[in-house]
Amino acid sequence: MSANRPAAVVVLAAGEGTRMKSATPKVLHEICGRSLIGHVVHAARVLDPEHLVVVVGHGRERVTAHLAENTAEGTAENTAGGRAGGAPARTAVQHEQNGTGHAVRIALDELTAGGAVLDGTVLVTCGDTPLLAGGTLQMLADAHSAEGNAVTVLTAEVPDATGYGRIVRDPSDRAVTAIVEHKDATEAQRAIREINSGVFAFDARLLIEALGKVRTDNSQGEEYLTDVLGILREAGHRVGAAVAADHREIAGINNRVQLAEARRMLNERLLHDAMLAGVTVVDPASTWLDVAVTYEPDAVVHPDSQLLGATHLAAHSEVGPGARLTDTRVGEGATVVHTVAQGAEIGAGAGVGPYTYLRPGTRLGAKVKAGSFVEMKNAELGEGTKVPHLSYVGDAEIGEHTNIGAASVFVNYDGMNKHRTTVGSHCRTGADNMFVAPVTVGDGAYTAAGSVITKDVPAGSLAVARGQQRNIAGWVARKRPGSAAAQAAEAAGEAPGAGGAAPEGGA
Numbered sequence: 001m002s003a004n005r006p007a008a009v010v011v012l013a014a015g016e017g018t019r020m021k022s023a024t025p026k027v028l029h030e031i032c033g034r035s036l037i038g039h040v041v042h043a044a045r046v047l048d049p050e051h052l053v054v055v056v057g058h059g060r061e062r063v064t065a066h067l068a069e070n071t072a073e074g075t076a077e078n079t080a081g082g083r084a085g086g087a088p089a090r091t092a093v094q095h096e097q098n099g100t101g102h103a104v105r106i107a108l109d110e111l112t113a114g115g116a117v118l119d120g121t122v123l124v125t126c127g128d129t130p131l132l133a134g135g136t137l138q139m140l141a142d143a144h145s146a147e148g149n150a151v152t153v154l155t156a157e158v159p160d161a162t163g164y165g166r167i168v169r170d171p172s173d174r175a176v177t178a179i180v181e182h183k184d185a186t187e188a189q190r191a192i193r194e195i196n197s198g199v200f201a202f203d204a205r206l207l208i209e210a211l212g213k214v215r216t217d218n219s220q221g222e223e224y225l226t227d228v229l230g231i232l233r234e235a236g237h238r239v240g241a242a243v244a245a246d247h248r249e250i251a252g253i254n255n256r257v258q259l260a261e262a263r264r265m266l267n268e269r270l271l272h273d274a275m276l277a278g279v280t281v282v283d284p285a286s287t288w289l290d291v292a293v294t295y296e297p298d299a300v301v302h303p304d305s306q307l308l309g310a311t312h313l314a315a316h317s318e319v320g321p322g323a324r325l326t327d328t329r330v331g332e333g334a335t336v337v338h339t340v341a342q343g344a345e346i347g348a349g350a351g352v353g354p355y356t357y358l359r360p361g362t363r364l365g366a367k368v369k370a371g372s373f374v375e376m377k378n379a380e381l382g383e384g385t386k387v388p389h390l391s392y393v394g395d396a397e398i399g400e401h402t403n404i405g406a407a408s409v410f411v412n413y414d415g416m417n418k419h420r421t422t423v424g425s426h427c428r429t430g431a432d433n434m435f436v437a438p439v440t441v442g443d444g445a446y447t448a449a450g451s452v453i454t455k456d457v458p459a460g461s462l463a464v465a466r467g468q469q470r471n472i473a474g475w476v477a478r479k480r481p482g483s484a485a486a487q488a489a490e491a492a493g494e495a496p497g498a499g500g501a502a503p504e505g506g507a
Contacts, residue, residue, distance in 0.1 A: 004141045007051065007120030007204050009044040010107040013037050013127030014057025014094040019255040025059030026253065027127040028066055031263040032270065033290025033308060036253055037063065038070055039130035039266075041089050042291075044123070046134025047141060051118075053107040054127065057094040064091050099222025100198075101214045108208055118204045121145065124225065125199045128253045130262055131269075132199070136244050143242035144201035150237030151207070151229055153179070154199035156247035164195035165226075167241055176239040179226055194243065197250035200225070201242075206232055266291075274301075279313070282320075296332075314348070328358070331366070344376075347383070365400070379410075382425060394418075395437065399425030405449065408433045424459065 017026025027037035034042065037054065044052055056063045067089045092110040094103050104124055111118050121141055125132065136154070144152035153176055155167050161182075166189050168178040179196045180189050210228040218224065233239050244250055253259050270289040271281055278297030281287050288306045299313035302320030309327035313319060317330045322338040329345045330336055336346060337353035343360030346352055349367045356370050361378035364370060368381045371388035379393045382400035387393055389406040395418050396410045402423055410421045411434050419437035423429070427441055430449030441447065442459030451465040476485050 004121065004138070004145045006047055006049040006123050006141055006201075007118055008107075008111055009047065009049045009052050009123045009125065009137075010104055011037070011040050011044065011052070011054045011089075011125055011127050012100060012103050013040075013063060014055050014060075014097055014103055015128075016058040016097075017128070017254070020259075021256075025063055027063060028059070029253070029259055031130055031259065032266045032288075033292055034130075035066060035070070036130045037067070037127045039291075040125060040127050040132065041067070043132055043134040043137055044125065047123070047138055049123070050120075051111055052089045053092055053110055054089050055092050055094050055103045055107050057097055057103075060091070060093055067091065097222075099216075099220070100225035101211055101223030101227060104207070104225055105211045105223070108204075108211070112208070118208070120204055122202045122204045122207055123200070124202065126252060129197075129199070129250060130253065131249045131251055131265055133249060136249055137199075139244075140199065140201050140242045143240065147240045148238065149201075149240035150203050150232045152201040152240045152242055153229070154197040154201075154244060154250065155194050155241045156197055156244045156250050157193045158195055158247045159193070161190070161193050161195050166190070166192040167194040167196060168192065169194075169241070174241075176229070176241050177233070179229065194241075196226075197244065198252070199250065202228070203237075206237060210235075287320075299330075302337075322354075396421040396423065396435075398423045399427070399443065401425060402427040403429070405429050405431035405433055405447075407431055408435070411436045 013027045015026065020026045020029065028035050041052065054067060090110065092107045094106050108118065121144055123137060123141060125137065140152060140154045153167065158164070163182050165179045165181050166185055167176055168180055168189060169175065170177050182190065207228065210231040213231050214223045214227045216223055229239050248265055251258065251262060253262055267288055270291065271284045271287060274289065274295055275281050277295065279295050280300040282301065283303035286303045287301055290308045292310045293307045295313040296315040298315045300318040302318065305320035305323045307325055311325045311327060312329045314330060314332040316333045318335045319325065319330060320337065323336050324340045325336065326342040328341040328343065331346055331348035331350060333348055334346045334350040335352065339353040339356045339358065341358035344358035344362040346364050347366040347368055350364045352358065352370045353372070355372050357375040358370065359377035362376045363380045365381055365383040365385065367384045369386040369388055370376060373390045374387050375392045377394040379396045381398045384401040385398050387404040391404060391406065391408040393404070393410050395412040397420065402425060408429060412418050412421065421435045421437045421439055423441040424443035424445065426444050427446070429447045430451060432450045433447050434452040436452065436454045439453055439456060441453065441457040442461070444460045445457045446462045447453055447457065448462065448464040448466065451463060453463055453465055457463040476489050480486050
């Protein structure tokens with residue numbers, strides 16, 4: 001941790017975001033498993049500021065509730081960049097959007113209420129810059145302190161600066177002399193590729209003093225934070241700049257196109273870190289990670305896979321192709337193919353898929369098989385147990401080394417309540433079984449194919465629960481004369497009408 005701990009970080013998140021064309025406040029849109037404002041707050045916490053204030057306005061109830069739920073003190077998510085913690089995020093309400101200077105003034109009023117003194121560095125950043133890393137903010141704070149600036153601007157050198165405010169520097173000491181908007185820039189200034197990011201580090205006392213001098217005599221009638229730079233420079237204070245290593249970090253999100261672009265860039269960053277940590281990603285172009293995903297060396301991710309939430313891949317596990325795992329733990333050496341899983345645990349050496357659905361509460365022991373077209377929910381399976389085909393296992397506990405026959409259904413819902421089924425270890429259940437919960441099948445028991453199990457089966461027993469088969473000879477010839485089936489039966493040697501009439505009440 002750097003010694004340059006900021007007194008405060010202020011996040012500006014009051015804007016309406018009309019270009020998103022959404023009922024959801026802009027800063028609550030998500031990329032890679034975290035909201036835009038969540039990414040910014042996470043980056044700010046890397047600096048461990050004494051205070052963290054988010055200025056809210058449009059949709060403030062939803063934004064405030066989101067911050068309380070997801071960024072409370074002590075909440076931290078694992079990412080490739082480490083853990084972030086620190087002070088809880090406070091909010092300050094900007095009831096009317098009267099400019100960035102006005103927003104910062106509201107935040108500082110919140111921090112200095114009751115005569116509190118704010119001393120040190122104040123960083124100001126934006127709630128719609130999810131790619132801005134905590135390390136870059138720390139670099140800004142460090143440069144601000146080292147140069148003794150009154151304000152330090154985070155800048156970036158971009159390939160095309162069209163539309164951005166240009167950073168004009170003093171050739172002698174590289175201090176910032178002006179930020180000139182594109183429309184106001186001369187031809188020489190438009191050739192400058194260093195631009196303003198809208199992120200600043202200020203001396204707290206000088207900032208508070210300068211904000212009191214900001215005027216509103218501009219076309220928008222608003223208080224501009226950038227006016228503070230001129231005020232401080234005219235007062236004889238130094239205005240500096242720190243250049244971000246990657247210009248893409250400062251990109252703001254204003255519409256769905258930019259949201260998708262940011263998601264792709266952040267995903268590339270996450271995949272890059274995963275691969276450097278020893279994960280094989282076969283096709284990065286079709287693989288997506290969330291920021292809270294963790295992994296161990298020698299895990300393999302095949303194409304068309306999405307790893308979401310707090311999913312974890314153990315060493316030598318293989319996921320995909322076609323896997324979508326959310327908050328799921330995959331054990332060492334397990335394979336998961338063409339599977340959707342949410343809130344599941346997959347044991348070491350287990351095999352899942354293809355076309356398997358693991359719903360919340362599913363826990364598969366070591367070397368379990370959950371095969372094709374199998375759905376499980378709130379089910380616990382012991383080591384070596386197999387559910388190979390076409391089955392539903394819900395609200396169940398199955399012991400070790402049991403085999404569940406194809407097309408079995410654990411009937412857990414009576415229309416009002418859910419009930420549990422227990423199947424012991426080393427059981428063999430037949431195909432097309434219905435287990436009508438609550439019911440227990442004891443260790444070592446068998447159930448016959450086609451059975452509807454409604455009563456407990458003692459250990460070591462065979463349960464048969466099906467109607468006895470009757471064969472009614474000649475039925476096709478009598479009831480479907482002249483049909484293709486009748487002709488086939490006759491060709492097979494079945495005489496028309498053979499076997500006599502069906503019993504009374506029969507088919």
